[in-house]
Amino acid sequence: MESLDWCLNLPKIELHAHLNGSVRDSTLLELARVLGEKGVIDFNDVESVISKDDRSLVECFRLFDLIHALTTDHATVTRITKEVIEDFASENIVYVELRTTPKKNEAIGMTKRSYMEAVINGLKSIDSVDVDYIPSGMAQQNCSTTLTGDAMSNGTVRKKIYVRLLLSIDRRETTEAAMETVQLALEMRDVGVVGIDLSGNPVIGEWATFLPALKFAKEQGLAVTLHCGEVPDRKEEVSAMLDFLPQRIGHACFIKGEERIKLKSSKIPVEICLTSNIRTERFPSLEYHHFS
Numbered sequence: 001m002e003s004l005d006w007c008l009n010l011p012k013i014e015l016h017a018h019l020n021g022s023v024r025d026s027t028l029l030e031l032a033r034v035l036g037e038k039g040v041i042d043f044n045d046v047e048s049v050i051s052k053d054d055r056s057l058v059e060c061f062r063l064f065d066l067i068h069a070l071t072t073d074h075a076t077v078t079r080i081t082k083e084v085i086e087d088f089a090s091e092n093i094v095y096v097e098l099r100t101t102p103k104k105n106e107a108i109g110m111t112k113r114s115y116m117e118a119v120i121n122g123l124k125s126i127d128s129v130d131v132d133y134i135p136s137g138m139a140q141q142n143c144s145t146t147l148t149g150d151a152m153s154n155g156t157v158r159k160k161i162y163v164r165l166l167l168s169i170d171r172r173e174t175t176e177a178a179m180e181t182v183q184l185a186l187e188m189r190d191v192g193v194v195g196i197d198l199s200g201n202p203v204i205g206e207w208a209t210f211l212p213a214l215k216f217a218k219e220q221g222l223a224v225t226l227h228c229g230e231v232p233d234r235k236e237e238v239s240a241m242l243d244f245l246p247q248r249i250g251h252a253c254f255i256k257g258e259e260r261i262k263l264k265s266s267k268i269p270v271e272i273c274l275t276s277n278i279r280t281e282r283f284p285s286l287e288y289h290h291f292s
């Protein structure tokens, strides 16, 4: 318990957080209950899926589809962004790179841009903690709060969290859709978008589909991080991803032999989450984890 307190109190940075992977269970259940009452879903089925702790990677992506059905409207995207950042701040995260996949839904007038605007509105709506999401050198007037004024009004220094955004490309997307996300990221650099992530079900999609958009992102100075080697037997794709020299890669659970040597010599930093890898059954236990 003591060490848990120590960990909670320690100022931390979080470099691998998916917005819809960080939603409070209580919020998901509340949203599911509302849709259940409307007869859109069967609440009991959804409740058991949401409340389950460990799940395989395949189940995990099914859960994401369910979460998206619950969260993908503008008001809810704003709400979950606010809650997720508040939760990180409460655990003493001082810098977070929050990644999310911009989504389109014509039926509710949602474009990738309006989805991201809903995210920004979530950042702006936080008042329990100071949020800095505008990179230095950019106009400060959009900042929701600063360390002056409110921050010091009652004589105590409030918590401050720096938030930067990564736009994710889902491996189900086409080259055109990926390019649209990169364009959007470029247009939103002044509101804290710093890079692009490639994520989604690792057994879907081809590296070649995303390469043009990722190359363009890199040429334009956006940082790129790739989910890489999350499933076994992806030698060719892993090799091509490493040759691309992204700023970082995520997970890297199954990188072996030549690719492992390539990764080491390239010095590409790896984002590792022991909890995610164990919970999604990448390894039977920590002693088998590549980090050990």
Ligand SMILES: CNc1ncnc2c1ncn2[C@@H]1O[C@H](COP(=O)(O)O)[C@@H](O)[C@H]1O
Binding pocket: 018, 019, 020, 021, 060, 064, 065, 099, 100, 101, 102, 168, 170, 171, 199, 200, 201, 202, 227, 230, 276, 280
């Ligand atoms: C467990 N390992 C993982 N591997 C690959 N992609 C993952 C992931 N965890 C999450 N995502 C990606 O993030 C999306 C949810 O957040 P956003 O809707 O973008 O905010 C998922 O749909 C998936 O594309």
